[in-house]
Amino acid sequence: MTAENPEGLPSLADRIGRVAAPLRVQVLEVLREAILTMRFKPGQRLVERELIEMTGVSRTTIREVLRELAAEGLVRTIPQKGAVVLALSPDEAEELYDLREVLERHLVERFVERASDSQLVALRRAFTHLEDLVDEGAGTLDVLRAKDAMYDVLLTGAGNSALRTALSQLHARVSLLRAGSLSADPQRPRESVRELREVVKATEARDAAAAGAALIAHVRAAARLGIAAMRASEAAPAR
Numbered sequence: 001m002t003a004e005n006p007e008g009l010p011s012l013a014d015r016i017g018r019v020a021a022p023l024r025v026q027v028l029e030v031l032r033e034a035i036l037t038m039r040f041k042p043g044q045r046l047v048e049r050e051l052i053e054m055t056g057v058s059r060t061t062i063r064e065v066l067r068e069l070a071a072e073g074l075v076r077t078i079p080q081k082g083a084v085v086l087a088l089s090p091d092e093a094e095e096l097y098d099l100r101e102v103l104e105r106h107l108v109e110r111f112v113e114r115a116s117d118s119q120l121v122a123l124r125r126a127f128t129h130l131e132d133l134v135d136e137g138a139g140t141l142d143v144l145r146a147k148d149a150m151y152d153v154l155l156t157g158a159g160n161s162a163l164r165t166a167l168s169q170l171h172a173r174v175s176l177l178r179a180g181s182l183s184a185d186p187q188r189p190r191e192s193v194r195e196l197r198e199v200v201k202a203t204e205a206r207d208a209a210a211a212g213a214a215l216i217a218h219v220r221a222a223a224r225l226g227i228a229a230m231r232a233s234e235a236a237p238a239r
Contacts, residue, residue: 027055028065033141035074035085036179042087046075073172086176090230096174097223103167104219105212107151107158108199112208115157120204123157126150127200134189140182143189144175150196181226188225195221 031051034040051062066083069075075083088096115123130146138146151171155164171178182188195218202211 023057024061024064027057027061028068030055031065031069032072032074035069036141036144036175037139038179038183040085042085042176044085045081046083046085048082071172072175073169074175086173088173088177088230090227093174093177093227093230094223096170096177097219097227100170100174101216101219103163103170104215107154107163107167108203108211108215109208110158110160110163111154112203112206112211114159115203119153119157123150123153123203124200126153127196130196131193134193140179143182144178147178147192147196177226178222180229181222185225188222191221192218 031040031046040046046066048059048062048066052059055062066075066077070077070083074086076086078084111119111123126146126149130143130150133142133146148171151167155167158164182192185191195214198214199211199218202214
């Protein structure tokens with residue numbers, strides 16, 4: 001890819017063009033996965049020319065995809081340097097997790113108060129899908145998608161468009177943190193499922209306080225692991 005990733009990603013071009021989705025969508029999916037699975041490292045430059053060579057698509061397509069990744073919060077555009085994979089400091093990560101606690105607690109409490117019985121069923125179904133994926137040893141990206149599907153059910157049941165917008169923007173910024181916390185410890189996905197099971201049980205019991213407390217416990221557990229991994233990485237001697 002660059003001097004920071006000399007082995008490159010030879011599988012990128014092989015994966016593009018195999019499905020019916022528009023080319024831009026395919027490239028976006030592949031590059032997003034490379035970022036969330038840390039094949040592109042935080043702080044790494046994404047050089048247009050090299051991405052074109054690796055994917056076989058046009059400069060226009062690459063630029064469109066980089067703009068979308070920037071809008072998702074996965075890439076930052078730096079003057080004179082270009083697109084760079086987002087690299088948050090541990091202090092910035094703590095601030096985002098603090099905000100996530102507040103918003104997600106409000107989300108689940110509002111869901112408990114407003115969701116229909118059918119939406120409770122949809123939440124249980126989304127959780128069961130997540131649980132099955134983790135039991136099967138699915139990859140980080142598939143687990144994140146399943147968690148996103150759970151949050152979508154919560155957002156729909158909460159019925160607050162402003163909250164949906166705020167959380168969508170926040171989750172875009174914390175995607176790398178979520179991926180990092182899941183991959184930092186092999187047991188974390190199962191622990192995450194156990195924490196979320198308590199959230200689902202409390203929502204089914206229509207206990208807003210218990211659901212909020214369970215979701216805060218989930219976010220704090222992810223924060224502890226993810227931020228500890230970030231600080232350890234910062235402290236590690238350069239090779």
